[in-house]
Amino acid sequence: MPVSVLLVDDEPLVRTGLRAILEAQPDIEVTGEAADGAAVVPLVRRLRPDVIAMDVRMPLLDGIEATRAVLRSVPEPPRILVVTTFEEDDYVYEALRAGADGFLLKRARPAEIVHAVRLVAEGGSLLLPATLRTMAAGRRNDRARADFERAALTERERQVLRLMSRGLSNAEIAAALVLGAETVKTHVSSVLGKLGARDRTQAVIAAYESGFVTPGQDVARRSARALP
Helix, strand or coil: CCEEEEEECCCHHHHHHHHHHHHCCCCEEEEEEECCHHHHHHHHHHHCCCEEEEECCCCCCCHHHHHHHHHHHCCCCCEEEEEECCCCCHHHHHHHHHCCCEEEECCCCHHHHHHHHHHHHCCCCCCCCHHHHHHHHHCCCHHHHHHHHHHCCCHHHHHHHHHHHCCCCHHHHHHHHCCCHHHHHHHHHHHHHHHCCCCHHHHHHHHHHCCCCCCCCCCCCCCCCCCC
């Protein structure tokens, strides 16, 4: 079955461009469009898309609140990609904290857009860019630190989270720690559960906001699963 995508952006030209790029792929289909976040929940319930590509800034309901609304009210919600002009944007950061699975720059190359949609549809997460890692570290606070300590991650889970924060895929983590792929998958699931994170992106944000990792401590590198 092709990956179904819902486009949400108040700029018709952006929606037209994204539709042209995505529908040129045999394994992706655009099943609907909306011009504002206020229309997202009813469309998701009717169309059941696999992925939402959603503008972060819209006039009535922005991408942050639309993300929260989808995750709060839709059983088995779709994956969410935030679409933005600038990555150094508090709106993008807050959308990721709210549960979005990654973001796309509107100036991204077609291959990057297609890769991102396929990746999140498969359950993967995009590498958190350096600007957002720095932003997360700058928001380090006592509450995040206390929440992290209450999660009581095991030493192995801490090792896995450090490697997740560097953008490594499960396969790369398995190779680095000399573990089986299924074992790593189990550890990642446990980390997400203990941190109350919907996905790897939220877990990495929690790691930085708590001070468990810092941009200088774990030098991020491009993952084999990150954008080309």
